[in-house]
Amino acid sequence: MGKRKAAKEAPEVEQADGEIAEAAAPPTKVAKTDAPPSWKNKEKVLLLSSRGITHRYRHLMLDLIQLLPHCKKDVKLDTKTDRAVINEVADMKGCSSVVFFEARKKKDLYVWMSKSPDGPSVKFLAANVHTLAELKLGGNHLKGSRPVLSFHAAFDEQPHLQLLKEMLTHAFATPKRHPKSKPFLDHVINFSVAEGRIWLRNYQVVVTPGKKGKVTTEEMSLVEVGPRVCLQPIKIFAGSFGGPVLYENPGYVSPNKIRAAIKKQSSGKYTAKVKARGRRREHVAAHPIPKDELGDVFK
Template sequence: MAAYKRKRGLSGLADKKAKKVKFVADGDEEEQDENNEITVVPPVSMGKWTNKERVLIFSSRGINFRTRHLMQDLRTMMPHSKADTKMDRKDKLLVINEVCEIKNCNKCLFFEAKKKQDLYMWISNSPHGPSAKFLVQNIHTLAELKMTGNCLKGSRPLLSFDPKFDSEPHYALLKELFIQTFSTPRYHPKSQPFVDHVLTFTIADNRIWFRNYQIIEEDASLVEVGPRFVLNLIKIFQGSFGGPTLYENPNFKSPNMVTWGAFTFCGLGSILFHVFVRTTIKFHKADLSVVIPDEVLQGEETPAVRPHRHFAGQGQGFSGRLQQGHLVSVKQNNEP
């Protein structure tokens, strides 16, 4: 092989590249290689990752496909998040604090599914609290929306909050929870050193509306990326997944109450109809004892007869006697 290299002249080329140049500087003789090497320029600021926020995102069993896609979108959008297996429904919520400790996470987004149709979301500061419980509504994932916006994966977001978050204490607490949970820490190993999208939290109709927009540098405009969902606050607890209640939303109505109210309204109409039917039957039975004098036939009495529908279950009523031709006055029926 060495003879082949000498024949091809490769060894001489290698010797030329390894040629050293001698120069004298300050009386010292130094040698320097003449090899062409590519040097990587270090960044201007060698930052250090100090904010060690980690968010655990997982759910309970029984979620549908839309919730699963929403969790995947949030994990993609938050490079400082971690995943875990689904939790059994029989386990208590306080077990989540132990899971966060095992995963070395101090924030948690837990999605709890009930009846395979109602979705609840917990945002907790583990293990000391506070924590908040929301009802998640109007979920639209990235694959479902197909918006024109697009942002870099792992980039750090800007967080925009409605001015109403500073008006009331419970909204101020939720604002701090959202900042610590959704903001990507600076110099995170999995994050990109760019800011190209905005996460907005808007309060409307006593609910918190979440949106994700891309920042267009050319004209400083915003284009929605997704996902989007609405959070309806239920309670705020002092501890993590429990403890004393700090705030309870008086305007919140559970999905069971809304469904039961609709059925009750429909049932109320049915009940009123049956009451009207029974009252009508009693009214017609009372009218049979009224005798109206006939002006044409002087001295003869004619019973007050009104057409009447025959209701099922009432037996052969007055309408049945009308069909058989038994038109007799009540006074005659009462005679022995």
């Protein structure tokens, strides 16, 4: 009994020289160290523009590229090409969101924002564009830092604004622990709703100098950095760059109609001037000046 018990406690192994030796004890499990958390959110944004884009709109796109370290840019897209090709480009780039700058007549800028490849997508008209080079404001934050997104309370009041809030969050929120981002939260991207438009502003978070330890909100201030842009939603589609219309802005007026109205108004001024000139001639012909009897005395 004692020998069997010993055999169980220490199993025997025959060596090459015929001697009996105890087998080596099995290796103990090494405790795993706490590895850094992985990058789970793989959200990427594709930024590209159409041909014919002006320098101001191109600089706006470059400013957004600096604000979004998780974005990828591509070459200009021909305006005659079907916009559905953008979904294929986004698939090759591994992007799930798309921001497309479509320029028309070298005057108007339409911004498409889409979730590729199934949608939804929204079409904006961009106005009041001011780039970083134009503004030259006092704010300055770290390039590549993650932003804090601030949304106006009106985004939760209407269904189409709730959808726009979700799409803006996917496009502008830098994923946590993204390889190209920096682990700092030093600026705020604000989205406000006024007059049926979405106003985008970027602010730097400034802390009172010399403050150590926990900082309260009263000791923080915001300094605008830029850029500035106003986005007026036109239509929301169920698919990516097309499909059934989910929402259509009733207050939207095309820039072409606005320019035509201004041109018609200016032409109306000229027509009124010509009519006034004709009425003056008729008045002078109908009321001739009587001849002065002494008018030729000094000639």
